[in-house]
Amino acid sequence: MPKFCANLTWLFRERPLMDRFRAAAEAGFEAVEVLFPYDAPAQDMRDQMIWNGLTFVLMNCPPPNATGGPQGFAAIPGLEDRFRRDFDRTLRFAQVLKPRHIHVMAGVAEGAEAEATFVQNLKWAAAHAPKQSLTIEPINRHDMPGYFLADYDTAARVLDAVAAPNLSLQFDAYHAHRITGDVVGSWAAYGDRAVHVQVAGFPGRHEPAGGEIDYTIFFARLDAEGYGGWVSGEYAPATSTEAGLDWMR
Numbered sequence: 001m002p003k004f005c006a007n008l009t010w011l012f013r014e015r016p017l018m019d020r021f022r023a024a025a026e027a028g029f030e031a032v033e034v035l036f037p038y039d040a041p042a043q044d045m046r047d048q049m050i051w052n053g054l055t056f057v058l059m060n061c062p063p064p065n066a067t068g069g070p071q072g073f074a075a076i077p078g079l080e081d082r083f084r085r086d087f088d089r090t091l092r093f094a095q096v097l098k099p100r101h102i103h104v105m106a107g108v109a110e111g112a113e114a115e116a117t118f119v120q121n122l123k124w125a126a127a128h129a130p131k132q133s134l135t136i137e138p139i140n141r142h143d144m145p146g147y148f149l150a151d152y153d154t155a156a157r158v159l160d161a162v163a164a165p166n167l168s169l170q171f172d173a174y175h176a177h178r179i180t181g182d183v184v185g186s187w188a189a190y191g192d193r194a195v196h197v198q199v200a201g202f203p204g205r206h207e208p209a210g211g212e213i214d215y216t217i218f219f220a221r222l223d224a225e226g227y228g229g230w231v232s233g234e235y236a237p238a239t240s241t242e243a244g245l246d247w248m249r
């Protein structure tokens with residue numbers, strides 16, 4: 001089986017954020033991700049990870065405000081200064097939290113100018129933080145209307161244009177199914193560019209088991225290829241988090 005990671009923005013929400021680290025460790029996870037860890041003291045979160053023996057795999061850029069905020073600026077022409085300021089703020093948190101990867105969100109935009117802006121901003125970010133692994137993730141527009149990066153061909157084109165060793169693909173199987181209808185086929189075409197995987201069932205975005213995506217096949221494929229990254233459960237538990245964890249066993 002692959003190495004599984006708990007997305008603490010989606011899982012263990014029965015508890016306050018600071019208590020979710022221990023709950024994840026007690027449930028058998030060795031790694032966690034927190035999408036927007038900007039509303040709690042970074043050192044407290046880091047302490048939780050150390051005390052519970054957890055690897056911190058992923059956080060997102062930019063930091064939205066407490067009420068949510070836009071899903072990124074990296075592909076929005078005219079907001080390059082905003083992107084750079086947010087990226088620097090993310091790096092300040094990352095210095096403490098030490099995430100394996102930072103997911104750089106594109107934002108709501110469309111067209112060639114947006115793609116060129118995305119490429120330029122990512123080139124800047126990759127050079128600005130050369131030791132930090134960065135990712136981009138195709139997200140389906142049913143769940144995130146208007147999101148710029150919503151297909152794998154565009155992601156591959158952007159990765160090629162940026163051509164930075166520290167920028168890779170984040171492959172979310174739930175989005176892949178909504179975008180292409182074929183998770184294993186999409187992985188066959190683009191998985192060699194991926195450093196991080198996220199999973200959820202389809203269509204409900206609940207546990208990665210029993211829906212339209214055959215995770216037995218997908219996980220076997222990851223194992224057969226020797227995929228060495230983490231596979232993160234990024235889903236809304238159908239009942240309680242603990243009651244739904246059979247999928248990882």
Ligand SMILES: O=C(O)C(=O)[C@@H](O)CO
Nearest residue numbers: 035060103137139172198
């Ligand atoms: O929506 C997803 O899927 C993600 O992985 C997030 O990074 C977006 O918030």
Ligand SMILES: [Mg+2]
Nearest residue numbers: 137172198234
């Ligand atoms: Mg995802």
